[in-house]
Amino acid sequence: MTTRPVPHGLRSLATAGALAAVFVATAAAQDHPQDPRLGRLDAGARSLVAVVIDSARAAGLPTEPLVQRALEGATKGAPGSLIVSAVQRLAADLGRARAALGAGATPPELEAGAAALRAGAGTPVLAQLRRSRRQTITVPLAVLTDLVASGVPVDSAAAAVLALAAGTRDADLIDFRRAVERDIALGAAPTAATAAAAAGLQSTDATHVNAGARDARPGRP
């Protein structure tokens, strides 16, 4: 295999870009002294986590979730390398969430979006949720993540939440999530529990009251 030489101009551009990123991160670090709460990390992990946080801040991402993820690792006695990679992953997820939800997304929405992405929801689902609902989508995203964590296949969970998000209040979404949890605890399959709970909110054909249900009698000659 041969490698194509990189044109000199492009190399210069890349070098300039890297320098600019370092400059921005450094400048941001000077504006925002290191969070004293990170003192609970060992020195090596602390400096690397600080770099990730400064980069996130420079990129306009919320930094508090990153601090909390690092502190969680410290409380749980995780090795420094694991803490750094966890914080890096979360920063990347927050970036992907913002790309899907738009620059106007609030920090709680981004955090919920990052969790949904980690659970397996695709960025198109996040973008669709954003379009489908005028109010904040923090709770719909959280419910989506919850459902997947409860064993509901991500496609089914996304379908249910997308269908409900536009016209359902946050409190009703949380009730919906509780109904699913209750039914699963009682032995229902997660997908069936989700469908039944969504039907309860939506009155779809599962309730046998839709106008087409009367045509469904099997076997009638």
Added chain:
Amino acid sequence: MRAPAAQTTGTVDVGLSTVRYDGFLASGAASMTPGVRWERPNGAVTARGTYLRFESGHRSLQGSVAGSFFTPAARRWRGEFSAAAGASRYVEFASFWHAVGEARLHIIEAERGAWISGTAGRASYGAAPRGVLAASAGAWLRRAALTLRVSASLSRVGDTSYTDVESSAHAGWGQVTLDATLGGRVWSRGGGRGMYGETSAALALGERMALLLSGGRYPTDPISGSIAARYFAAAIRIHTAAPRHTISRDRTAPRGAGADGAGTSTSARLEVQVDRSRPVRLVVHVADAIRVEVAGDFTDWQPLALSRAGGGIWEVVLPITSGVHRIDVRIDGAAWIVPAGATRAPDDYGGDVGIFVVP
């Protein structure tokens, strides 16, 4: 991305039946009924066709397509628009067609609801089309696996008018689904009167096959052109495709202890009490403990001791912001655990963490 909410299923029913139309002798018939259903959470479209071959050698062909779509909910209210069209033909001398549209207004609670509706359209019995007008009202109630429904309708097709009162039940237990309808045509001008009732059972014989048994008496339907009859039918239903949304994936929240020793907790149960005008109250139910602590992203992951409220209840009131939060619980200085009542998710550190939402 594929449409996440859409699902298309196809079925073919192949069976035998015996039927006695009012005014005719009983006859056996073999039937084949292909059907396809396209479903989204806010509605569905169903198309079916039936080919019947009677003992006499005569044939009947029927086909119908029906679609029903719900509007987004406005509080407890929800609109539904549906349309149905169909045609049938028996030998060379009897043919029907109909096309109707219906609007329904539903009021919906979690386990019960009611609706009113209006229907308009056209129907034809081998002659000039006649106008169809109908109004109906109904209510439904769901209890566990059982759904009950009652309805009353007043219909007018040309100069034929009739009023039906109907109740139905639908229940599913494991592999068995039961449906039953009992009704009466309590008033009629040209549409016949009397009681009718049908029942059907479906027994799943694996993922793609089911045994269907059905029978009873149904009334003349001047809209679709069906004549009152008694029947019994047995059929095998073959699903051409498994429902797509039931494709399972591995759980993303594996059970078991992690690096921090976090494990499943049945001894601690979290309750999050939210009142918009007040701070959040975290309540942990623990049967027997001397000290209960929580740690989460709302305590900077520093252990926070809860106050004993008596009766196995431990609590703390905190100004927790709206959003998704992570929490673990520790009882009497033992390992951090995920309390019941919180969603369990991987914590990035080889263990699990509890997640809860503050709206």
